[in-house]
Amino acid sequence: RSLPPVVFHWFPFIGSSISYGNDPINFFLKCREKYGDVFTFILFGRRVTVALGPKGSNFVLGGKLAQMSAEEAYTHLTTPVFGKDVVYDVPNEVLMEQKKFVKVGLSLENFRAYVGMIENEVTTFLNTDSAFRTFQMDDINEWGSFHSFRVLAEITILTASRTLQGKEVRNGLDKTFAQRYNDLDGGFTPINFLFPNLPLESYRKRDKAHQAMSDFYVDLIRKRKTGESNEAEHDMIAALMQQSYKNGRELSEREIAHIMIALLMAGQHTSSTTGTWTLLHIADKPEVGEALYKEQVENFGTGIEGEFRPMTYEELKALPVLDAVIREALRIHPPIHSIMRKVISDVPVPPSLSAPSKDSTFVVPKGYFVLSSPAVSQVDPRVWRDSLEFDHTRWFEDDGVAQQAYKTYADENGEKVDYGFGAISKGTESPYQPFGAGRHRCIGEQFAYLQIGAIIATIVRKLELRLEGGMPAHNYHTMITTPKDPCDIRYRRRHF
Ligand code: HEM
Incomplete structure (x- = not known):
């Protein structure tokens, strides 16, 4: 047995932290040239074994529970933010039950109700936000500009709270909830992952905001229970209030509160950056914007220019151009570049992935982290034609690489998946x-596609978009891969 090769570094504790932190994808590609698909690097004293390519993903994402643990990798980051007794603060089988509870809230019936709500929020935002001043003026030929990431971040939290989070959260956004959210978010950064407890103001703010937010949700759950508030309808809180564990115990108010915080954090940055990158590509390639607009007119136009009828969820889901544009943005800019697990008992690396010689295997020892980066496979020129080019039409090629990659990936998606114990399927080995x-x-x-799809459709119906100076670079210093500044988009209103 031998250890995977260690990436060369000058300083023992720091290791490759700086190269990884500045541009993980480039760092992985350089290491792959030197060491192959499996190698170990030092990240502030931690030993992290990277496994690249679809087989590498399979090794990490399909890993056995007895060998690899997500909770041990993430809990120091997530538990102070989400709170106790949920997600990575509980054993894996409890998380699996909690994921099933959440799936109940992500129902078709709820999704059908959400489309109109999202359209409505986006329309109100465009009509009132100061970035869209020219949109609100009489002169239709006037060009204005907006900061893509700021605008999408706002629209994402407005629409997520209006739909999944519930009316009380949506109403609170104009008040203290927004500040608490910002403080909590300030404690959800790569620094918090690396150094769980520092005597810094941002950590104190995080803890205070967590407590206040947790109390806020508990209070609103109680009000619903006593009938003081009847905002239930289609949101996640209502769904969670109906659930109980296999042993018959109902979810406690705190658990519901903490799951709601976890969902807020899990969905906000991932969806807002995906929406941003999608919009940036549309602005960069006006023909993509026109294809999307045409799709809207063909499916929802009333015959009067600039007038559209509302979309249903089923119709939204079946728009090929919109779907492919979002899928392609996620291929080049997946929000999460590193998926980690902590090794809890020694794991052999399959020889088909990497081996020191034909008679021996690599072993990743207990105490190491393993890391998978689907982002690398998603732009691998050995897999994808013009791999860095944004080309949504690749998803239309019958049985092209994209279709096949999506098939293996999608096998695991949708209703067939059993999130119960030991359910692992071949989707763990896919380049997408x-x-x-x-x-x-x-x-x-599905919620993310619905949310981003409805947002993009509503914007495309109303605005023409342009980007000057090309696509912004990736900023990897944030938890989720965001665009670097400047990322302003120019826009012009299509109709009165
Ligand atoms: C897990 C990406 C939106 C809730 C994950 C994972 C990825 C991911 C890569 C796997 C993490 C791991 O294996 O360590 C994304 C992207 C999104 C998105 C790209 C949007 C474009 C959302 C939304 C929600 C959500 C909107 C909630 C409504 C979750 C949950 C997990 C998860 C509950 C499970 C964590 C676990 O089992 O350990 N997401 N996500 N995500 N995501 Fe998302």
Whole structure:
């Protein structure tokens, strides 16, 4: 047995932290040239074994529970933010039950109700936000500009709270909830992952904001129970209030509160950056914007220019151009570049992935982290034609690479998946995994497509978009891969 090769570094504790932190994808590609698909680097004293390519993803995402643990990798970051007794503060089988509870809230019936709500929020935002001043003026030929990431971040939290989070959260956004959210978010950064407890103001603010937010949700759950508030309808809180564990115990108020915080954090940055990158590409390639607009007119036009009828969820889901544009943005800009697990008992690396010689295997020892980066496979020129080019039409090629990659990936998606114990399927070995794979796979994918799709459709109906100076670079210093400044988009209103 031998250890995977260690990436060369000058300083023992710091290791490769700086190169990884500045540009993980480039760092992985350089290491792959030197060491192959499996190598270990030092991240502030931690030993992290990277496994690249679809087989590498399979190794990490399809790993056995007895060998690899997500909770041990993430709990120091997530528990102070989400709170106790949920997600990575509980054993894996409890998380699996909690994911099932959340899936109940992500129902078709709820999704049908959400489309109109999202359209409505986006329209109000465009009519009132100061960035869209020219949109609100009489001169239709006037060009204005907006900061893509700021605008999408606001629209995302407005629409997520109006739909999943519930009316009380939506109403609170104009008040203290927004500040608490910002403070909590300030404690959800790569620094918090690396150094769970520093005597810094941002950590104190995080803890205070968590407490206040947790109390806020508990209070609103109680008000619903006593009938003082009847905002229930289609949101996640209402769904969670109906659920109980296999042993018959109902979810406690705190658990519901903490799951709601977890969902807020899981969905906000991932969806807002995906929306931003999608919009940036549309602005960069006006022909994509026109294709999307045409799709809207053909499906929802009333015959009067600039007038559209509302979309249903089923119709939104079946728009090929919109779907492909979002899928392609997620291919080049998956929000999560590193998926980690902590090794809890020595794991052999399959020889088909990497081996020191034909008679021996690598072993990743207990105490190491393993890391999978689907982002690398998603732009691998050995897999994808013009791999860095944004080309949504690749998803239309019958049985092209994209179709096949999506098939293996999608096998695991949708209703067939059993998030119960030991359910792992072949989707763990696919070159397209923006939502991960295996037991920790995302359950928010359909909601994200609905949210981003309805946002983009509403914007495209109303605005022409342009980008000057080309696509912005990736900023990897944030938890989720965001665009670097400047990322302003120019816009012009299409109609009165
Ligand atoms: C897990 C990506 C939106 C809830 C994941 C994972 C990825 C991911 C890569 C796997 C993490 C791992 O294996 O360590 C994304 C992307 C999104 C998105 C790209 C949007 C474009 C959402 C939304 C929600 C959500 C909107 C909630 C409504 C979750 C949950 C998990 C998860 C509950 C499971 C964590 C686990 O089992 O350990 N997501 N996500 N995500 N995501 Fe998402």
